[in-house]
Amino acid sequence: MLKRFTISLDEKLLEKFDTVIKQQKYVNRSEAIRDLIRSSFVEEEWQADKDVVGVISMVYDHHQPKLQEKVTEIQHDYHHQIVSATHIHMDHHNCLEVVIVKGKAGSVNELTDRLRSLRGVRNCKMAMSTTGKDLH
Numbered sequence: 001m002l003k004r005f006t007i008s009l010d011e012k013l014l015e016k017f018d019t020v021i022k023q024q025k026y027v028n029r030s031e032a033i034r035d036l037i038r039s040s041f042v043e044e045e046w047q048a049d050k051d052v053v054g055v056i057s058m059v060y061d062h063h064q065p066k067l068q069e070k071v072t073e074i075q076h077d078y079h080h081q082i083v084s085a086t087h088i089h090m091d092h093h094n095c096l097e098v099v100i101v102k103g104k105a106g107s108v109n110e111l112t113d114r115l116r117s118l119r120g121v122r123n124c125k126m127a128m129s130t131t132g133k134d135l136h
């Protein structure tokens, strides 16, 4: 069931909000506000070490000695959290690895930190998402 409520907002803040959501292609304020509320819940799930899902994407140089081996070893340490991993050879030097993870926020953050801190890893980002079971 949908419920309606009224929000009071400073005029300047509302103007800015409207500009931003227009740039982001939202059809109306309600949809934008719903998404903002949901993303704050996703953040809360991550903060509270709940069961979450996420996508790690990392770019690294496979010529870096032992790096490929370490990346694999670390992923094996977290095999319970890893749903899927895809490796793409981008060019002569660079590999892109995309890892879909699921589990307690703390353990998947730990996995991301361990991968990010390896020498030769040029970029490593976690896209935080949610199992969705508490989001309606």
Ligand code: NI
Pocket: 062, 087, 088, 089, 090, 094, 095, 096
């Ligand atoms: Ni590669």
